[in-house]
Each structure stands twice: as C-alpha cells, then as structure tokens.
Amino acid sequence: MDMTARPYRSVLYIPGSKDRALEKARSLPVDAIIFDLEDAVTPDAKVDARATLKAALGQGGYGNRVKIIRINGLDTEWGAGDVEALRDADADAFLLPKVNSAADVQALADLLGNGKPIWAMMETPLGILNALEIAAHPQLAGFVAGTNDLAKELNCRFRADRLPMQVALQTILLAARSHNVVAIDGVYNQFKDDEGLKVECDQGRDLGYDGKTLIHPAQVDVTNAAFAPSEAEIELAKRQIAAFEEIEAAGQGVAVVDGKIVENLHVETAKKALAKAAAIAELAK
Numbered sequence: 001m002d003m004t005a006r007p008y009r010s011v012l013y014i015p016g017s018k019d020r021a022l023e024k025a026r027s028l029p030v031d032a033i034i035f036d037l038e039d040a041v042t043p044d045a046k047v048d049a050r051a052t053l054k055a056a057l058g059q060g061g062y063g064n065r066v067k068i069i070r071i072n073g074l075d076t077e078w079g080a081g082d083v084e085a086l087r088d089a090d091a092d093a094f095l096l097p098k099v100n101s102a103a104d105v106q107a108l109a110d111l112l113g114n115g116k117p118i119w120a121m122m123e124t125p126l127g128i129l130n131a132l133e134i135a136a137h138p139q140l141a142g143f144v145a146g147t148n149d150l151a152k153e154l155n156c157r158f159r160a161d162r163l164p165m166q167v168a169l170q171t172i173l174l175a176a177r178s179h180n181v182v183a184i185d186g187v188y189n190q191f192k193d194d195e196g197l198k199v200e201c202d203q204g205r206d207l208g209y210d211g212k213t214l215i216h217p218a219q220v221d222v223t224n225a226a227f228a229p230s231e232a233e234i235e236l237a238k239r240q241i242a243a244f245e246e247i248e249a250a251g252q253g254v255a256v257v258d259g260k261i262v263e264n265l266h267v268e269t270a271k272k273a274l275a276k277a278a279a280i281a282e283l284a285k
C-alpha cells in the first residue's frame, strides 16, 4: 500500500481526548497528524476520547494533512473498542503501537475489515528484529519509530547522538525502503529546546527518514525546515540536472559539478529533491 507520494516532514501527536489541541491542529502547518488514543490519554479518559475524536474528525477542518489514528494495543482492554468506535471515522490510516510481528498487523487488518492502510509503531526489540516481515505486510504503509518505548525496552540511555538507537533506527529504515513504506523518526522530548531538536532532526534526515513525530506545536517550524530540501540543495539539484543533460546530449555518461561526479543515479536523487520541494510548495497553497 503506497502512501509515500507526499511530504511527511512533521507528524504531530495530538491527545485524542483534548478538544483544545484537536482544534489547534486545524491551523498548524503540519504534514500529518497522529490522533492519539494510547499514551497521551489517561486510562480513565480512554473510552470518552473515542467519541471526542470521532466528533472532531467528523467536523473536519484538517485540510490536506494526513490523518492517522493511533489506537491502543490489541492486547489491552481498549484496543478492539477503539477499532469498533473509529473504523469508519474520516481518517487515512490506523497506527498500531508496539508491533512485534506481521501477525500483529494482520490482527488489526482483520478487525478493521475495510482495507484501510495500517502504520506500525516500531518500538519493541522484537518488532525491530522483525521489521522486514512487518514492512512486507500488504496493508502496511508507514513506520513510526517509538524511541521512548525503545529506550525503556533496551534499557539504554538517552544521548544527544542517539548512539544506542542507531541499529534500530537504521533497521527500521532499511525495512521501510525495502517495501516502499513511509518512515517517520521518533519524538524529541524536550519540546522547548529548538537547538537540540534541530540536531536530532538533522540526524533523522541524514539517516533517510521522511520526517519526525512531534509532541508540541512549538516543534513544527524547526522540523519542517529540517526535512525540506534547502535552497542550496534545490539550486545544486538544478545545476546537476542541467549539467547531466548537457553531457548526455554530447553522448557522455558522467558530468562534473563542483568537483564531484554526477551520474544517472544522482540525477534521479536531484529530481526527487525538486519534486519534494514542489509538493511542499503545493501543500502551502
């Protein structure tokens, strides 16, 4: 299931129980929203949150943002009820927490029964080790790294360079790219620290992630900028394409731009960057 043909720079979690946040998100320049029924909602608010969220989605106003509902795990007392209550809601995908295997994805697919795209939280050691089979599930369209749960499960420390997470982050990405699945990086918990957020965004972008999950509106601008092609990247892409076209017309296969070779594959990357910039500009209209 291909949901990759659009930007996912910023993916904001909104507690499904909070009217004010559900309202606020209608005006935020995020590419996608995760309407959360899991960790952002306390147990005593979980049942009521279903109706709150269904009403907000029914009311609409989220424009071209991708709408993803994160349900509670199917092994909890709320998971199946979440699906029952929201199966027909106006959402683009359902996000399942703590996915360990393709069988977990299939269990949600069976419950949904409507073929809706499924996204998986990648946040357990077993889930990471089974990333490839999870990505291969025909209904699976997106991965979200759950770096808080992963840190808890691994018993690793939070570090600015996320060294203990690298194997997991890269495994998620390898599996996603093997099966045309969207890959979104985990949250940055210190939501008032723009500098630290930028460092982590840049690392996620360097690794190849499509975007980052956010917990607060203050994180949107830094993230959108980090996951968009920069002016310099756009300018370079245009020069690479032009240079390659020129040498190709002369019957050659390798151009040189700024002292570096440019071959067919680099042109593909350059064209992708321009297409992404155009898609971002289109979203802003």
Ligand SMILES: CC(C)(COP(=O)(O)OP(=O)(O)OC[C@H]1O[C@@H](n2cnc3c(N)ncnc32)[C@H](O)[C@@H]1OP(=O)(O)O)[C@@H](O)C(=O)NCCC(=O)NCCSC(=O)C[C@H](O)C(=O)O
Residues within 6 Å of the ligand: 012, 013, 014, 015, 020, 021, 022, 024, 025, 036, 039, 040, 121, 123, 145, 146, 147, 148, 149, 150, 186, 187, 191, 214, 215, 216, 217
């Ligand atoms: C972190 C927060 C609890 C902070 O809330 P608060 O103190 O209310 O923030 P502000 O007063 O600064 O809010 C300013 C305005 O912005 C709105 N707001 C705040 N957060 C959001 C949001 N996420 N989406 C939309 N709007 C939001 C407030 O309503 C204020 O609006 P206004 O009144 O008009 O000025 C809070 O930000 C929060 O609850 N964030 C979400 C936390 C969350 O979703 N957690 C679960 C996801 S993270 C996770 O589970 C990761 C994964 O599973 C893993 O394992 O890693």
Ligand SMILES: [Mg+2]
Residues within 6 Å of the ligand: 039, 097, 121, 123, 146, 148, 149
């Ligand atoms: Mg989690």
